[in-house]
Amino acid sequence: MYNEKVMDHFFNPRNVGELENPDGVGQVGNPVCGDMMRITLRIKDNRIEDIKFRTFGCGAAIATSSMVTELVKGLTLEEALEVSNKQVAESLGGLPPQKLHCSNLAAEAVHAAIQDYYKKQGIDIEIKTEEHEHQEHGH
């Protein structure tokens, strides 16, 4: 079903866990829908110095979480905000079609964590929401 790269990230996820006293926390999804991700960030000099994730969800949800942490680690916040769910899926070499519209929230979780960081600095940013069909869940 999944390709090897997805399986590698699923079985050997990078950056699992939770940072203590994080600079930003992002949480997206909902256990009711079957997937939920929680990203914690350490920010230094406008860059993502460290990142960890915790995910409730299927193989795709866990693999994309792991992948996104690798993609954004070391990026500036502006760069990290440009990383999209689609890019995450592509970096994994693609996801099965039935998983594309679901379980592919990882970039959003990062964006939410960055937004949380800015908020703590007193800055309100708006996050581009990607076109995806996750909203279809309806709850």
Added chain:
Amino acid sequence: MYNEKVMDHFFNPRNVGELENPDGVGQVGNPVCGDMMRITLRIKDNRIEDIKFRTFGCGAAIATSSMVTELVKGLTLEEALEVSNKQVAESLGGLPPQKLHCSNLAAEAVHAAIQDYYKKQGIDIEIKTEEHEHQEHGH
């Protein structure tokens, strides 16, 4: 499909052909329906002395024709008139269900031949018609 006795009568039919100057001729069925039988009789002392058949039809039609000639040969005309299609089928050890309502006209052909014989003597007899569904053909 057919049992051995039917196949025996089909492959080795008794009394095939046509008597010359027969005392009675009976023909039933219709090639349009896929089965037609022609019985010729030689009558002596109110008994069927000789009988021959010709049949256009399926295995059951030919086997029942052969069987009926064996059954009635030597019988008095009254006895022969009592022989039914059902009895012919039973004497053959049964016919497949889809053949029971069709291709089972042999006794009727004999009755028709007897009727023809009586007619030539100036006697009109009525023949009991059996309950069977051959009429359903509709032509």
Added chain:
Amino acid sequence: MSSQPNAQRQVYLDHSATTPVRPEVLAAMLPYFAGKFGNASSVHRWGYAAREAINDAREKVASLIEASPNEIIFTSGGTEADNLAIRGIAHARKSKGNHLITSQIEHHAVLHTFEALQKEGFEVTFVPCDKYGLIDPDDVRRAIRKDTILVSIMHGQNEVGTVEPIKQIGEIAREHGVLFHTDAVQSAGKIPIDVKDMNVDLLTLSSHKIYGPKGVGALYVRRGVRLTPQVTGGAHERMRRAGTENVPGIIGFGEASRLAKAELPEEAERLSKLRDKLIEGLLREIPDVALNGHPVLRLPHNVNVSVKYLEGESILLNLDRMGVAASSGSACTSGSLEPSHVLLAMGLSHETAHGSLRFSLGMSNTEEDVDYVLEILPPIVGKLRAMSPLGPGSGL
């Protein structure tokens, strides 16, 4: 059966009824019964293996008719595929119109399905054929109305072998914005099929006619054409046909399709020669025999003749005793009372239609088989005709 003395030869000439599963096909299927037996929907290695094998088979079946894999819906056979095409389109397009067109010479899987739709309230036009079983595309054109939603005309006729002008009919349907279905159960693997070139929107295939296993078939549905599923349940076949996939069957069908395509040109030529030899021989050796179907626009493997003054089943039983398998359009072989609707539509009399014989050639057949039939059939006919009250010599 004891009344079948050891026939010298066994000659199977009923390939239009069904074919044996060829060894390569059975070999391809075997691993999927017990080893790789998974359900293709399952999330584990057994499931993945089944899914991959189905995808592979789908490509092979698609390739036989020059379609894309995702245009193939696997079904339980040709009959179900015909039903899905016809009921599925009729139900999906009900709001667009109430009129359907088919021919008088379709297989029962098509004909009876249109009759069922008539009972549901659809109007159906059954276009006729000529004496060769050929359908005139202009008859189809004339039958099309504003409210016509589907035309279904078969490709290769199963009884008499006539090949219909599908491409022209498809063109006419397309011009009028009407969907076009063709039943290619008998033609697939026998003559080339290209769904795009032939202007076909839906096309029926059956595995067991091309040396694949029984119990599996397919419906080609052109991308973008929507139909109402007729078997509902799980999300199989992209929501168009529910039910756990018959994995070994589908794999066998795939392999059979691949082989059929690869061997088609050569085999078609070989069979055509055998066919013509048999036709010529029958007409030469037996009096009062007539060819049914088109002399030229004909499936390579089909021979159909009428043997006057005789009924078909009685000939089949004698042929069987001599080891030869054939079929007949006689009413008696079908358990019905009417002989073949196809022969009647072609204008044959009931009487003559009762006496039709179909020999359908296949992979295993050789010239010797044809010679054997030409040797044994004349005396069989002679014996039965001597018993018949019809014809010359019967005194009628």
Added chain:
Amino acid sequence: MSSQPNAQRQVYLDHSATTPVRPEVLAAMLPYFAGKFGNASSVHRWGYAAREAINDAREKVASLIEASPNEIIFTSGGTEADNLAIRGIAHARKSKGNHLITSQIEHHAVLHTFEALQKEGFEVTFVPCDKYGLIDPDDVRRAIRKDTILVSIMHGQNEVGTVEPIKQIGEIAREHGVLFHTDAVQSAGKIPIDVKDMNVDLLTLSSHKIYGPKGVGALYVRRGVRLTPQVTGGAHERMRRAGTENVPGIIGFGEASRLAKAELPEEAERLSKLRDKLIEGLLREIPDVALNGHPVLRLPHNVNVSVKYLEGESILLNLDRMGVAASSGSACTSGSLEPSHVLLAMGLSHETAHGSLRFSLGMSNTEEDVDYVLEILPPIVGKLRAMSPLGPGSGL
């Protein structure tokens, strides 16, 4: 797959999804692919051999449920049999009434078919179940109206294994002159079935759940009950289901039925013991695990648990890597967005329903298999929970 390191053991625990064809069954089928490959309708030795074999198989399938052979209609599987029963009766009895009754926990083959009938204009009542997945016969009684024409309630629930009070429901239906269908795909061969004793009018079977081949099933239709055929064409299956018979499939199904019946008492006892050992072990070894389904009125081969704070597919992938095949009611495994409708109907939260696991036992399973699962599953759960944002230790 390369991410599946050579697992020490291969433990198949997904017998409710499908089973391997057992060797005796495959052996019975094999002659019918290439040697005795005839079409059962043909008038020659190949045809007779196929017809006889089908008759024999029909007797065996009938015997599994104490029916008569002519009460069995062969179909392409359980899904088609469910469709034929429900659509066939609804269409045949339309003039008698417009109301149908089923339950909320039926298999999709039943549920989606009733939904399709709703779109056609039928009214459907979906009766609920209790927290064990048990249906109350009184709920069925209360749902029956003057215009009710069919009740369909399954026998053994496929996900959670609960065995429904079919006999009582059948009695109620009969009292009210309403036909009663039950889907016995999961219970057949596992627990005894007697259609007469159980007051059943129609009953669905599937071959591939009892070590027979995929692509074949059957519908029992009590003598005298009329239904509208859903697949039309040739005169097969006494005019109730058209299409060339899947001869090897039917023969395999027959042999599988015969064996299932012969071995049922012993095998049911053996599986029940394994089942109980697995249930007890799971509840003992893993915290926050709950049994789904009825603790006692339960199919002998079904184990279903919820593993809190986790989603099912992630567990399945890990089990698969260790060579264990299971299934889940998680939405992600079905490609849908909603988790199992059965678990939701039983009152589980969405969250918990996403984390259900089904182990379904079968012939090949041993105590060692159960021990193996109990050895490898706790660390898998531990590892995934450490990754989960939910549950104790997640700080939420």
